[in-house]
Amino acid sequence: MNATRSPPPLLNTLTPSRRTGFNRTFAAVYTCAIVALFYRHTQTLLGSKTLVSFYVTVALFVSDLILAFMWVNGQAFRMRPVYRKEFPENIKKVVKTSDLPGLDVFICTADPYKEPPMSVVNTALSVMAYDYPTDKISVYVSDDGGSAFTLFAFMEAARFAAHWLPYCRENDIDQRSPDEYFAVNYSRSSETEKIKKMYESMRMKVEHVVGIGKVGDEYITSDEDRRAFSKWNSDGFSRQNHPAVIQIILDKNRDKDITGHCLPNLVYVSRQKKTTSPHHFKAGALNVLVRVSAAMTNAPVILTLDCDTYSNDPRTPLRVLCYVLDPEMQKNLAYVQFPQEFHGLNKNDIYACEHKRLYKVQQVGLDGLSGPNYLGTSCFFRRRALFGGPLTMVSPETKDLSPDYVVNQPITAPSVLELAHHVAGCNYESHTKWGSKIGFRYGSLSEDYHTGYHMKCEGWRSLFCYPEKPAFLGDVPCNFLDVLGQNKRWAIGLLEVAFSRYNTITYGVKALGMLMGLAYSYFAFWPIYAIPIITYSFLPQLALLNEVSIFPKVSEPWFLLYIFLFLGSYGQDLFEFVIHGGTMHRWWSDQRMWMMRGLSSYMFGITEFFLKSIGIPTQGFNVTSKVIDDEQNKRYEQGLFEFGVPSSLFVALAMAAMINLSSLILGLIKFLNGSNREGLVMQLVLTGSIVMNCLPIYQAMVLRSDKGKMPIKTTVSAAILASAVYAVASPFSK
Numbered sequence: 001m002n003a004t005r006s007p008p009p010l011l012n013t014l015t016p017s018r019r020t021g022f023n024r025t026f027a028a029v030y031t032c033a034i035v036a037l038f039y040r041h042t043q044t045l046l047g048s049k050t051l052v053s054f055y056v057t058v059a060l061f062v063s064d065l066i067l068a069f070m071w072v073n074g075q076a077f078r079m080r081p082v083y084r085k086e087f088p089e090n091i092k093k094v095v096k097t098s099d100l101p102g103l104d105v106f107i108c109t110a111d112p113y114k115e116p117p118m119s120v121v122n123t124a125l126s127v128m129a130y131d132y133p134t135d136k137i138s139v140y141v142s143d144d145g146g147s148a149f150t151l152f153a154f155m156e157a158a159r160f161a162a163h164w165l166p167y168c169r170e171n172d173i174d175q176r177s178p179d180e181y182f183a184v185n186y187s188r189s190s191e192t193e194k195i196k197k198m199y200e201s202m203r204m205k206v207e208h209v210v211g212i213g214k215v216g217d218e219y220i221t222s223d224e225d226r227r228a229f230s231k232w233n234s235d236g237f238s239r240q241n242h243p244a245v246i247q248i249i250l251d252k253n254r255d256k257d258i259t260g261h262c263l264p265n266l267v268y269v270s271r272q273k274k275t276t277s278p279h280h281f282k283a284g285a286l287n288v289l290v291r292v293s294a295a296m297t298n299a300p301v302i303l304t305l306d307c308d309t310y311s312n313d314p315r316t317p318l319r320v321l322c323y324v325l326d327p328e329m330q331k332n333l334a335y336v337q338f339p340q341e342f343h344g345l346n347k348n349d350i351y352a353c354e355h356k357r358l359y360k361v362q363q364v365g366l367d368g369l370s371g372p373n374y375l376g377t378s379c380f381f382r383r384r385a386l387f388g389g390p391l392t393m394v395s396p397e398t399k400d401l402s403p404d405y406v407v408n409q410p411i412t413a414p415s416v417l418e419l420a421h422h423v424a425g426c427n428y429e430s431h432t433k434w435g436s437k438i439g440f441r442y443g444s445l446s447e448d449y450h451t452g453y454h455m456k457c458e459g460w461r462s463l464f465c466y467p468e469k470p471a472f473l474g475d476v477p478c479n480f481l482d483v484l485g486q487n488k489r490w491a492i493g494l495l496e497v498a499f500s501r502y503n504t505i506t507y508g509v510k511a512l513g514m515l516m517g518l519a520y521s522y523f524a525f526w527p528i529y530a531i532p533i534i535t536y537s538f539l540p541q542l543a544l545l546n547e548v549s550i551f552p553k554v555s556e557p558w559f560l561l562y563i564f565l566f567l568g569s570y571g572q573d574l575f576e577f578v579i580h581g582g583t584m585h586r587w588w589s590d591q592r593m594w595m596m597r598g599l600s601s602y603m604f605g606i607t608e609f610f611l612k613s614i615g616i617p618t619q620g621f622n623v624t625s626k627v628i629d630d631e632q633n634k635r636y637e638q639g640l641f642e643f644g645v646p647s648s649l650f651v652a653l654a655m656a657a658m659i660n661l662s663s664l665i666l667g668l669i670k671f672l673n674g675s676n677r678e679g680l681v682m683q684l685v686l687t688g689s690i691v692m693n694c695l696p697i698y699q700a701m702v703l704r705s706d707k708g709k710m711p712i713k714t715t716v717s718a719a720i721l722a723s724a725v726y727a728v729a730s731p732f733s734k
């Protein structure tokens with residue numbers, strides 16, 4: 001053996017967080033405080049003299065129990081947070097360019113009006129232009145909207161790609177989503193101006209087609225394209241009912257860019273839909289892409305992207321290979337997840353769409369255990385991980401869909417196309433393991449969480465890749481109702497996992513170990529935060545209105561316990577938020593949205609979940625809109641909450657706002673005149689903070705006159721309901 005042989009080049013490092021020691025100690029101290037709290041609750045319960053005080057104590061007991069349960073679950077993220085670093089520059093020393101693995105990119109879109117085709121196209125172009133051998137990249141677009149406009153946009157994009165890819169390569173452009181590139185500074189050379197003009201003309205063409213609602217004859221240039229669009233003219237073709245449409249838009253063996261370099265494969269897939277067969281939303285779409293891509297290229301690495309998530313760093317695949325090619329990690333690595341990061345957030349992120357805790361802090365925590373959740377987008381999978389556990393492979397029905405099958409035909413070969421159409425059919429999956437043992441999992445509207453969870457249970461691990469410069473950027477909903485609707489969908493999806501056979505505690509802890517089981521429980525039970533949030537937004541306030549004290553007096557030692565519990569958990573949360581790059585203002589928005597979601601999304605999510613479980617049909621996967629009109633956008637930029645349309649989701653919020661404000665005012669008056677001052681302090685402070693959180697709601701109810709103000713109908717309904725609640729509560733407390 002050669003003793004002087006240098007060690008292999010470094011691909012990645014792992015550093016445990018310095019917070020670990022503190023986190024563990026603090027968790028121990030805080031646990032004692034929680035135990036003390038329940039000691040007090042039990043005492044109060046046993047000593048309660050009236051039925052009302054008994055019920056109040058029970059309500060607080062249950063709420064605190066839920067908060068404590070969630071707190072315990074949440075500690076899993078704090079026991080071993082780690083940070084990783086990759087060295088993509090070393091990849092070339094480890095593997096020859098020609099030996100780099102193939103990469104199949106999946107992009108999902110579902111609605112040409114909520115997800116404008118031009119934005120989908122930008123996402124695709126940004127990955128087609130990756131710093132990676134083009135002959136190894138294949139981009140598959142799934143169009144659940146079954147829209148000719150999307151196909152049209154991609155045909156145009158393919159022509160543009162022939163200019164865009166060499167342009168990026170030769171000028172070493174960093175931003176490869178053309179829309180983003182032209183929106184910010186770019187060097188103005190004649191070449192750039194030419195490309196920009198081309199881009200603009202493509203954009204106008206596509207937007208025109210979407211605007212007039214038809215792909216006009218003048219835009220169809222070849223017989224091949226004409227044949228493709230003619231499918232939309234067949235009888236009864238609709239979004240919910242149509243045959244599979246698979247179109248090879250670019251073929252790496254045939255299509256070249258303007259410098260003669262090959263272009264990546266680009267394939268449009270709109271799976272077959274029938275109103276009579278379930279299609280399992282995004283998970284179903286992804287599984288079709290897994291199969292279609294298996295028939296065509298079967299690359300060992302798969303990147304899944306939502307249509308709005310464009311690449312912000314062309315070297316991202318090399319970063320991922322730092323893990324995928326690391327011999328020590330290969331055995332059980334299922335996926336490498338990037339954080340979800342966003343562009344277009346307003347300054348204080350009023351709707352807390354950044355989800356810093358969910359998409360960053362907690363994932364860093366999971367990475368030190370067996371790895372982050374699958375977050376739905378910006379995730380590189382090993383194809384093999386979609387077919388059973390690392391030691392127990394589950395084979396698909398036919399060997400040509402198997403992850404180790406080598407495709408040795410061009411993607412345009414008739415047999416390949418025939419197989420592709422067959423596996424994109426809506427009856428294909430019946431009596432197969434797709435969705436249960438193979439591929440992305442069905443049965444939850446949060447298919448991402450669900451799929452990642454099952455992979456972990458099968459014995460896989462995952463990694464969190466969190467580079468300083470965001471690898472991907474996506475859109476956030478800029479409309480309050482969309483935000484609440486999105487969170488409601490997540491709530492339903494998570495409960496579907498919590499109340500399944502694979503419950504994260506009964507099944508998860510056994511399969512994953514204690515800490516991972518707790519961490520997954522944190523998410524699964526996320527919506528039950530609604531219960532303590534609702535309790536704390538109404539009960540102390542109604543009591544205050546009736547001058548009933550329900551918390552310890554300031555002079556009692558128990559008061560200090562409450563202060564510690566409150567400051568301890570909010571303080572630690574704020575600290576984590578800020579060290580992960582957050583600002584105080586954004587943290588404030590974040591805690592405010594937590595409260596607002598509890599009163600609306602989570603509560604309605606729980607309700608809808610139970611309606612669904614007893615067989616009452618509900619909405620399904622309502623796609624978040626990625627468009628916003630100019631006026632709304634202006635208000636969003638100004639940091640104004642957008643109400644505008646009447647919605648039951650707003651009613652509970654408005655009710656809480658009203659009850660808290662009246663309780664604060666009357667409470668203050670009573671406090672100033674009353675005898676039980678000390679006993680009401682905590683209730684006053686709590687009510688005061690909720691009133692602070694509700695400021696945008698009062699503003700929307702009374703001060704604003706723009707279109708985003710609270711609709712009168714909502715204000716009136718809320719006022720009636722709030723009075724009813726007050727009327728019911730009053731006689732009891734006497």
Ligand SMILES: O=c1ccn([C@@H]2O[C@H](COP(=O)(O)OP(=O)(O)O[C@H]3O[C@H](CO)[C@@H](O)[C@H](O)[C@H]3O)[C@@H](O)[C@H]2O)c(=O)[nH]1
Pocket residue numbers: 108109110111115142144280281282285305306307308375376377445446447448486489490493621622623624625
């Ligand atoms: O029937 C469907 C519904 C949705 N999608 C696609 O799924 C993606 C995500 O949908 P979106 O409405 O943007 O969901 P968000 O709430 O913004 O997304 C988060 O939550 C989803 C689960 O609820 C995850 O799938 C996403 O990756 C995650 O970003 C989009 O590209 C859609 O086109 C489909 O392909 N088919």
Ligand SMILES: [Mn+2]
Pocket residue numbers: 306308474475624
């Ligand atoms: Mn989205």
